[in-house]
Amino acid sequence: MPTHPLITWAVDHPWPAAGIATAALAVIGATLWATVRTARAIDWPPVPVLVAGAGAIVCTAYSGNTSWRFAGERLGMVDSTERALMFGAGELALLACAVMARANKAATSTITTAGSAGVPGVLVWVITGVQVIPCYATSGIVGGTVRAVIGPVLAGLLWHLAMGLEIRVARPEALSTGLPAIIGRELRERLLSRLGLAARDRTAEQITRDRATARAVHLAAVLELHPDGWMSGYRRRRLAAAVARSGAGTNGEQRHRLLQQLAARRTSGQLATVPLASPWADTPVPDEAYPRTPLGVTGAQLRVMDPLAVVHLVRAAHPGGTPAEVAALCTEYGVPVSETQVRVALRAGNPHPAVPAATATALDRASEPVPGAGLELDVWSTALVHPEVQSRVPVLAAAGARTPQVHARIPLSTEPEYGVPAAPDVPEDPVPGPDDVPDEHDDEVPDGDRDVPDPDPLIEQARAEYGTDVPGVRTLKARYGIGQKRAQHIRDALGGTP
Template identity: 70%
Template sequence: MHPLITWAVAHPWPTAGITAAALTLLIATAWAAARAARRLALPPGSILMAGLGAMVCTAYSADTSWRFAEHRLGMADSTERAVMFAAGELALLACAVMARATKAATATDTAAGTTGVPGVLVWCITGVQIIPAFTESGLVGGLVRAFFGPVMAGLLWHLAMGLEIRVARPEALSTGLPAVIGRELRERLLSRLGLATRDRTAEQITRDRATARAVRLAALLELRPGGPLAGSRHRRLAAAVARSGAGTNGEQRHQLLQQLAARRTSGQLATVPLASPWTGTPEPGAGYPSTPLGVTGEYLRRMDPLAAIHRVHSAHPDTSPAELAALLVEYGVPVSETQVRVATRAGNPERPPAPEVPAPERPALNPVPARVPSAGLELDLTTSPVVHPDVQYRVPVFAADARPLRIDVRIPDSADDTEPEHTAAADEVPDSDDEVPEGDQEVPDPDPLIEQVRAEHGTQVPGGIKAIRAQYGVGQARAQRIRHALTLETAP
């Protein structure tokens, strides 16, 4: 039996202690390794898988190199072959790592960087390692060995190292010589095939091609309307127009007519008047005026008017909107005060105070002489239980149908037969200039003229008091008494 086992059996307690200590140390080591692995920033799973595949393909390529070194390079010694056979694989891995470092060193904010010479050497080594694959296994076997060996190793190392620019930065373009040549060839091929315009459907591409064909055939028919091919050209022109959809699509018809007009009038380009580029050209460095006002105005005129307002307002924060608008106009930016107020949120201008209008002077009114209150006028307004017929059904439809309010006034009999002076109408007020005739100063009572007036005119004298005065030559007071006496006779 082994001496160590014999000692462990002979000394169980020390063996148990040593075993427990070893297990504890092993667990602590595993726990520390797990924590360190969690702290590490591991690459994504896709990069790990690409690296694993690259190592397997590199080993596949190394097997081909091992056999090629023995059969073709004369390395019979195993030690010599073990040291030398993997030179290509190691060089491939070294160039891939150097290409990654070069790419990281040349990367900027706007470019993803280039791999430089190491990136080119990666593909050169891959191409050289294809030769041993075909040499060892022939055409078919060599194709398999070359594809799964050096070619896939180079591609997977290229992806695992992050050397693919489109993966590192999709918006960046490669500046290498092969990439530039390939990009130019691709663009020229697409332009030759009529596919240079992007975002077009297959139907639109067909319409554009038919439009171009119709323009070319129409131009040929204009130049050579006759000839043996005229009928064929007419048929092809009709087919091209129908295929272009110009009859139903207004935009396509406009494009067809514009292209045809440009082709037909292309001869006018030789006589188009153009301004000479040799006259009126500013001197180099004199594009801007030399004064500060001119430089600032040229800068502001290139901006949007609102942006120019904000820029000038930030430089002159204490300027009023009117002064700011005037300053911008001096710089050559035509803006109004209203635009400045809207841009700076200054609000509407304050309204000027209304001028004080003096109160109109009222003319002094002459004092109205006090009228002596007349005595003896009595208005006897009596009520009646029966509504008057004129107002019983008073519902006027129009304002013209409304009748004036009627007031019945009854003057009671007085012991004095003389009528007070205030009972006269407004147009019958005695004039102060009238003189009382001498015959009216002493008139007997009753007045003998009453009978004469009654006999000639009855109780109603046309013209009233004025007619009595004019006809009989009496004064105002006597005419009033005559009329009063006649009125009493007609009263019920």
Template identity: 75%
Template sequence: MTTTQFTTWAVDHPWPAAGITTAVLLTMLGAAWVTIRTVRAWTWPPVPVLVAAAGALVCTAYSGDTSWRFAGERLGMADSTERAVMFAAGELALLACAVMARANKAATATKTAAGTAGVPGVLVWVITSVQVIPCYATSGMVGGTVRAIIGPVLAGLLWHLAMGLEIRVVRPDALSTGLPAMIGRELRERLLSRLGLATRDRTAEQISRDRATARAVRLAALLELRPKGRLASSRRRRLAAAVARSGAGTNGQQRHQLLQLLAARRTSGQLSTLELASPWTGTPVPEAGYPRTPLGVTGAQLRRMDPLAAVHQVRSAHPDATPAELASLCVGYGVPVSETQVRVAIRAGNATPEVPAQTRRALASAPEVPARVPVEAPALGLVLDLVSAPEVHPEVRHRVPAFAADSRAPRIDVRIPLEDEQAEPEHAAVPDPPAVPEHPVPGPDEVPVPDLDGVPDEDVPDGDRDVPDPDPLIEQARAEYGTDVPGVRTLKAAYGIGQARAQRIRDALGSS
């Protein structure tokens, strides 16, 4: 349909034409809105990167013109189609390597390093070097130089800037990790050190003063070694000039620096006879890895104690801890003890063995035990209650041999049951616990003291006889050992006492 026919149809059919026009306009507006939103959503590189990329594209096109002429004149590509397909192989390869090098640099970049371009970055410069050959072959020396610089050389440099400039803008402090960049930094630092400019942020006047100070130190050291000779007078004049240029007479800091450098140079011979500590001697283990107890006893002090005494110290800081937890804490403080040793130290007894699951299931499925048959109450009379006391009561304590100190003394209580117990025989199946009488323990005068004349007492030293209560050695041991609780063997050897008395002193120190 021609334009005249379309116009005639629109005039003859105004409403369909208006609808089609409105639909086309709305479609174009929607496409434009979507395009603008998409472009705004892109993360655009900084402006310097875009400018460098545009310049690199133009220089690559300039190099492409050289490749087109070289393909027709030197490579014999007369067909335009063949030349159009083949001439830009180098430029496309240069563009592909530049994009891949930029991706590698972005992937390997960190907060402190700018990343490396890798193999694609090296290929960019190799392709650039090869592209120089067609420039000289096509336009000679002068024209080839212009084509080489504006074409492949500038294209390679701009691609390099385009793929590295964005990272420098985002992270200005990042350092390039490429081999050329590292070599360049090392050469720059060595050159500055060679020129005496290694110390930065100095004025020209300060640099001149530092150089004059170093020269004055060198000349003064030479005059000390050779005070006479043909060059002595010349050196004195140069020394005076160097001191004047250094400003040591008016600047106290410069004078201090001059004297320190000169003293170090003159006394350098003493380094050969200077006594130094040997680095091969053993050093103590650092204590930073061990925590402190809440009582203020450090891990080193715990490790110097007896293991059982250390357990008591840790338990005093953690009274609610189980034996397993106490063993773990002791190991953390550097005291290797097992759970069994902890139980022995705190007298907790053996752990209750865990019943296997199979045994528990067998006990659960066992038949029920029949109810107990009520037993008739005993006749009214005397009832003997036998109770084993853990220790001898203080009111009946008397001197006994050491081998009988830990024995358990039986106690016999005699009571007369009340009439109420006889009146309710139906509750006699489970009798109530025996009532403790008001005075169950006889007085010390009522208990006969056993005759000890016939008991041998060779194991008790003479110093352990008739010891007052409290034992005076407890305070002496506490003053000598402090928070460390010594062992029984240590106390016996130190004070010449017996086993029982040493044990009592150790228990008193451990409980305090």
């Protein structure tokens, strides 16, 4: 038996043959590994889609055989080349329409709908119906039926499943928007409604009770109209059975439902005389939920922003608004804030305490000159800093002795005048008692700080110097040479905490 030359060469040269065989096995193994890895990396459709696609391909080939015979026998395509180019036009058109229909469904699908195949989906069934004709023309009634069912009909059906099943597998809750699917769903819902099964979340026992309740209401209404009819006894027995089956005797909710339905049926004639408001009357158009927002920002964007940022936006849109007005506007825009929050955001300080009307009236009358008096007290407010308080060095009370002096006397009568009660007689030069001796740790309060000016010019100066870092009362007293009351007022205006 002659030996192959490659075997003879391999026997004569064992080492080169072993190297070549090893290299060939390595190449084959690498090729197989790359092929498997590439196949695994491909995002394959679900298995049902692949099976439906394979079946559609086989059925399309079966339909192609029918088209090949029909082209030669009925269409006169005797040339093999001509027949090979023309016989599969229907199958290719069917495949193209199926692919286009699948693309349309994928493009128009959402979370709740499976999309629509569109015109290509309709053409799939049109082409399938046309391809049934060659089946019967080639093989008669019996053979044509077999060829039509296994060929174009199954091909169109499997292509339809292959193009639509993947979307339903990925989202089972999605609904098809095609015309047959819409008609099928509507008929199914109407049938369930006719059978009394349309209401969801009901058990079979509850459905039975509801049907018995409706039957009892109907029989009770009929007996009311014909209490002595020839079928009254039969109807009473049926009514008793329906009431027992409905469970109205033991179930309070079911009994209430039965009585409500019966009352509605007995008083249904009152619907003709029930007064109703005319829907044709002019009704005002409701305003928008929120007015036009500042600086072009929508209300939804304002409501998710920080309230302090919204306050700044509203203040920028309404620069002349007070803190109360800015708070009201923010509330209208859907961001409820208080006036205190607006003052904190704008660093406007706390408002001055309101003076009661009676006190304000008394003060206004007391400031007027008293008729017949020998002394008139002239009081005014000034924005200037008095020279005696311009020193920035604190003055201790122990540095010098205080000499009590009377700067002005206002004669007071013993009878009340202008609504101000008379004061008792006070000696002209009262002698200071032991409690009037100042503490050595208290700072001397200048005369200009006994009545804090309003507005205080030092507030803006302190705000410019310290910013958001609010100093203490002692620091303000040392910085501006003022007293305790005025320093406390300045710190409160800057937003400091007590």
